[in-house]
Amino acid sequence: MPSLNHIHLIAPSYPLTAQDIELTKSYFENLGMRITVPSNLLGEDLLCANKDEIRLAHLKRALNDSSADVIWLLQGGYGLTRLIHKLLPMEKPRREKLFIGCSEGTALHVFLNQFWNWQTLHGPSALTIAKQKVGTQTIEDVLQILQKGFSRYIPPALKPINPKARAAPTLSGMLVGGNLCLLQCSIGTNWQFNPLGKILFFEDIDERGYGVDRMLAHLQQANMFDDAKAIIFGDFVGGNEPDGTSLVPAVIQRFAENIHLPVFSLPGCGHGDENFPLPFNIQLKFDVEENRK
Template sequence: MTIKATKLKQGDTVGIIAPASPPKKEALEKAITFLEGMGIVVKVGSSVHNKYGYLAGTDEERAEDIHTMFSDTTINGIICACGGYGTGRLVSKLDYELIARNPKIFWGYSDITFLHTAIHQKTGLVTFHGPMLSSDVGLPDVHELTKQSFGQLFESKDVEFTHKSAPLHTVMEGKASGPVIGGNLTLLVSTLGTEYEVDTKGKIFFIEDIDEEPYKVDRMLNQLKMAGKFKDAEGIIIGDFKNCGPHKRKESLTLDQLFDEYIKPANKPAMKGFLIGHSSPCLAIPVGSIGRMNTVEKTLTVESGIKGEVEES
């Protein structure tokens, strides 16, 4: 069963958490000012500025922030400050029944992919793979379309990706529909063999990554292929692969070669070129909402990730 959170309105409160690494303070402050400019009240989680090695506090502290934000009835949405590393350490510590009882907007990407996958598959809650605060909105030159992506939280309407927003390229022709699932390639691969293994059966599956050399992307695509994730999917969307060129050695396969070798054999509709991931602009996409893709027309339309106004009893 799919669950959607209620859309935000001016005056609502959003909780800020750092479930992976700690954010840069100045960048986070700038991003909070942006949210307040949208009419949002901000509540910062208690462990956001904690430091435990490369983590924003211990696993228990970061998990408690998630539980607190979902259980607090004054909080209308939850936005992650940044990614980094650490969410895979939390998923087995979360109370998914609590999350299901208190469906709220949950927003972030990169390392947050593990949380998107676990939360959606355990509860049915639609979450948002979207730009984060300190690592996107808090940058000196943030793209206007990145800012506009937050509009998905205020208005219940379909999200459309077309050739006009970014040059899209067909990998395999065809049409497909199904719930949208996916995120960061590295994190998706890390779910394999666990209780939280990404389920792509009947889904539109999207991938993205950053700072991974082609041979590493090769290894991860091969693992997904051997696990049947491309074959199971209804369609495949390739997002941004920022700084994923060869560095250690000049001799290398290209990413396009890898996509052709691993994705084409699945014989499922597939497109590449989407500004989803570590890109500028960084466009948000609802995880779990129904998507419809047409590789001939080069379009992807995804149903809104929010349900709109609260239904009156």
């Protein structure tokens, strides 16, 4: 039996079908895991899987369940940012759970990392794995973490983008971050992400070059990079120009050349064909690919 055996599936964001929920539940039950899904997970709402108060109640119930090991986002979309500020008055549960998710899940990563000091896992949604919409290596890596925890986790090698990164044989520290748009959305809120001393990870989907540039400029002008340790860019999928090209790589390169921090890339982490798991709020040591001896 897996060591992280009891999984709460949550849908705090976009709606999905009952068939997708059952498919996901069956997939993980067939792996020997115990799955909890609220009976009223789906309901009527303008944008999300259910009304705010019901989605919030589901989230709080999962966080407070003393028997739960994992809280897993069924799918992303939009909706968590409507709920996160309502978690701030909540008393921290005695038992820590491992939250898994990406994209919209970034908001919950920020809250759990900063306010409760919990470790979380940036990785594919539960539905994405159940439908096998990511590569075999991603699925195997995530399942190994469920079985063994982080004891056997080896961080992937980074690719340096700027001179400061090329001068570093390794990069050590705590990784935080997630979806660039969601992190920008936190600015000015009472759950604003705190980059102090951290390695920042960014990824996104369907953002054109000017949009990525605007978000990075906003964060820079808000002094969010002043006390960070380094920046890692994961995959930026989609967002092509009308002619089919992408300006995002050039935008990231220009940004890297004009910032005081070492900047790296990490292909295979984000919304692409692979979404390798990345532990947040845990001490990691990355090799730097071109600098290994």
